[in-house]
């Protein structure tokens with residue numbers, strides 16, 4: 001059984017207002033080529049297909065076209081798509097039936113009713129089994145679901161075929177770098193489960209949710225996050241790959257191979273390590289950036305107080321003749337000797353933007369405020385503004 005394991009596509013993601021369609025289309029094209037070249041038995045997307053629960057028509061068309069292209073590239077391949085915490089599980093199942101006619105299994109939500117749990121077991125005759133469990137709140141997870149599904153598979157698996165579990169969750173002990181608003185207990189809003197929640201009887205667990213590709217420690221290469229195929233945030237400064245897994249027989253140790261996905265617009269942070277000590281050196285690092293390299297840039301700078309007025313325009317001017325795009329200035333305030341935060345005057349308070357105020361609060365209180373939190377805040381703010389306009 002040969003599986004192409006991927007997850008966390010986040011289609012429709014915008015990064016500081018930049019539409020990432022070009023990057024995502026390139027990623028999808030590479031997926032289709034891989035399916036064509038490698039002819040896997042199963043193409044498995046372990047959740048977070050979309051970045052939002054209500055993706056635009058354009059984004060959904062991009063996904064549907066990619067699935068159709070994969071079907072043409074590899075007609076015998078079974079395609080399994082799970083909902084992650086970013087997806088709407090209900091929407092993912094709207095086309096469950098027609099997709100199934102194309103041998104595409106879209107599993108959006110967990111069935112609590114035992115009699116309907118067959119949806120979670122995908123049998124590929126003569127090849128193997130996939131146990132597909134999309135993201136669900138822990139309190140909605142039926143007791144021993146994984147073990148019960150695996151027991152049901154064992155009843156069917158007379159020929160000793162490989163058994164793969166697909167799930168979208170946080171597993172305790174994972175390396176969650178790049179998800180910086182997180183702790184060992186909770187990553188990206190999902191509480192960590194112990195690895196033994198998956199029970200026994202599987203050969204490989206194909207995980208989604210954590211964007212850093214990795215095997216889980218102590219699982220003898222049987223449990224893996226494929227990671228996001230392209231970086232979703234600047235904090236994901238590591239390789240982005242898909243995993244090809246081969247399992248001959250039930251009980252064998254899976255063989256895995258990782259294949260790098262190329263992003264035509266890689267996310268690059270300047271300076272390459274740490275933070276520029278002042279605004280002038282930040283600008284210098286932009287000047288030094290090669291003119292002919294396509295990239296999305298983030299500028300890290302430590303400053304005393306606030307960025308100068310027109311800082312973004314000044315920085316944009318420097319890269320205007322270059323192929324790169326500056327998306328964000330990540331300004332951290334230099335640590336003050338006194339812990340007392342400088343108070344704002346009423347006039348300053350009236351002029352400061354909500355995001356800057358929040359950043360100032362985060363920096364004054366030593367609270368971590370990363371890209372993802374900023375994006376969430378901007379999204380919430382947009383929603384509030386929109387609601388106000390509507391009223």
Ligand SMILES: [Mn+2]
Pocket residue numbers: 008010048084086209210211
């Ligand atoms: Mn994700």
